Amino acid sequence: xxxxxxxxxxxxxxxxxxxxxxxxxxxxxxxxxxxxxxxxxxxxxxxxxxxxxxxxxxxxxxxxxxxxxxxxxxxxxxxxxxxxxxxxxxxxxxxxxxxxxxxxxxxxxxxxxxxxxxxxxxxxxxxxxxxxxxxxxxxxxxxxxxxxxxxxxxxxxxxxxxxxxxxxxxxxxxxxxxxxxxxxxxxxxxxxxxxxxxxxxxxxxxxxxxxxxxxxxxxxxxxxxxxxxxxxxxxxxxxxxxxxxxxxxxxxxxxxxxxxxxxxxxxxxxxxxxxxxxxxxxxxxxx
Amino acid sequence: xxxxxxxxxxxxxxxxxxxxxxxxxxxxxxxxxxxxxxxxxxxxxxxxxxxxxxxxxxxxxxxxxxxxxxxxxxxxxxxxxxxxxxxxxxxxxxxxxxxxxxxxxxxxxxxxxxxxxxxxxxxxxxxxxxxxxxxxxxxxxxxxxxxxxxxxxxxxx
Numbered sequence: 001x002x003x004x005x006x007x008x009x010x011x012x013x014x015x016x017x018x019x020x021x022x023x024x025x026x027x028x029x030x031x032x033x034x035x036x037x038x039x040x041x042x043x044x045x046x047x048x049x050x051x052x053x054x055x056x057x058x059x060x061x062x063x064x065x066x067x068x069x070x071x072x073x074x075x076x077x078x079x080x081x082x083x084x085x086x087x088x089x090x091x092x093x094x095x096x097x098x099x100x101x102x103x104x105x106x107x108x109x110x111x112x113x114x115x116x117x118x119x120x121x122x123x124x125x126x127x128x129x130x131x132x133x134x135x136x137x138x139x140x141x142x143x144x145x146x147x148x149x150x151x152x153x154x155x156x157x158x159x160x161x162x163x164x165x166x167x168x169x170x171x172x173x174x175x176x177x178x179x180x181x182x183x184x185x186x187x188x189x190x191x192x193x194x195x196x197x198x199x200x201x202x203x204x205x206x207x208x209x210x211x212x213x214x215x216x217x218x219x220x221x222x223x224x225x226x227x228x229x230x231x232x233x234x235x236x237x238x239x240x241x242x243x244x245x246x247x248x249x250x251x252x253x254x255x256x257x258x259x260x261x262x263x264x265x266x267x268x269x270x271x272x273x274x275x276x277x278x279x280x281x282x283x284x285x286x287x
Numbered sequence: 288x289x290x291x292x293x294x295x296x297x298x299x300x301x302x303x304x305x306x307x308x309x310x311x312x313x314x315x316x317x318x319x320x321x322x323x324x325x326x327x328x329x330x331x332x333x334x335x336x337x338x339x340x341x342x343x344x345x346x347x348x349x350x351x352x353x354x355x356x357x358x359x360x361x362x363x364x365x366x367x368x369x370x371x372x373x374x375x376x377x378x379x380x381x382x383x384x385x386x387x388x389x390x391x392x393x394x395x396x397x398x399x400x401x402x403x404x405x406x407x408x409x410x411x412x413x414x415x416x417x418x419x420x421x422x423x424x425x426x427x428x429x430x431x432x433x434x435x436x437x438x439x440x441x442x443x444x
Contacts, residue, residue: 198419199399200400213364214364216350216364217362246416250416254409
């Protein structure tokens with residue numbers, strides 16, 4: 001399975017680079033999981049992106065090459081599945097003062113968690129708050145189980161997120177952006193266009209204006225999160241969505257936000273919504 | 288174009304000046320089109336050091352975004368235009384303005400301002416992710432800017 005993104009032009013002005021990219025991505029790229037589940041890695045941009053100039057959205061998978069792409073296509077060689085196996089054990093394990101496990105409340109993970117990843121972050125009506133998947137997992141742990149919360153971007157959390165993501169693979173990301181979350185979504189959008197740090201770079205500068213271009217050795221993607229948590233070969237670990245945000249903001253020589261902060265939750269909602277229509281792919285593989 | 292011999296002579300003459308007048312980042316005077324007339328360090332630039340600044344991660348790292356045929360740096364990026372011939376397209380004063388604060392020449396450019404210390408959103412302490420402690424240093428020193436400009440001026444074809 002070989003696929004390369006060809007990008008015309010040498011990135012003249014941002015606007016040129018943008019339209020060049022849209023026209024030149026390789027739409028022939030196909031990711032089929034385990035030779036049976038086709039993934040949508042290229043899709044029409046959701047309506048709310050009409051004024052961004054981006055008409056086509058691409059999974060981060062489409063910007064990777066050779067082995068990295070192949071590792072993700074086969075669960076037997078995808079290194080993230082070691083963590084998924086650990087989370088299967090954790091799912092059944094009683095933990096905390098209430099004597100409960102995930103399975104006690106939710107039963108079979110394959111049934112109860114199908115479709116969940118696709119709609120997160122989402123509004124929790126009862127609590128009147130936006131919850132990321134990680135926040136929901138920790139809420140179950142502290143409120144239902146009387147257990148300690150997982151570290152927000154720790155290995156137990158990313159493993160559990162990976163297990164839950166697997167149950168939605170191939171389903172389209174479908175995050176709601178209206179109603180009670182409208183203001184939070186707007187806040188996230190503003191962050192996406194804020195030029196942070198001493199390098200004064202926004203998410204959009206890299207992932208909207210320059211996807212397809214190279215920044216030193218890095219082939220810039222659209223910064224989609226449909227493949228999270230992602231297994232990074234360089235770090236030999238699953239990387240949590242907001243941990244990735246923190247890394248990108250740090251790289252602008254800025255003071256970052258904390259994982260699990262209201263700011264990153266808003267940003268996650270907004271970034272997730274830019275992937276509406278792509279397949280849930282997590283846990284994806286990255287170099 | 289500056290001839291290497293003239294440049295060497297410049298170094299010999301000015302090299303003896305002890306306390307050169309360094310222009311502080313907040314005192315740089317930009318012309319109407321973003322050019323900066325005066326040397327920021329009061330000293331001529333050294334193109335060899337300039338190339339090193341441009342190729343080094345953690346320093347100028349210009350090759351993160353620009354390709355330069357005469358540079359052997361690995362993985363040159365293409366977020367910005369190639370810099371080949373840039374010394375023919377722009378004067379030394381214009382190049383100094385572009386490197387010191389590209390936004391004076393290209394509004395909204397993604398190119399960072401290498402000789403500026405204020406007006407940032409959540410400036411960090413280098414790449415630690417923590418808030419900057421106290422005043423920021425510019426990304427490059429006055430002399431490094433001059434060195435880079437001296438190298439760019441050699442890129443005439």
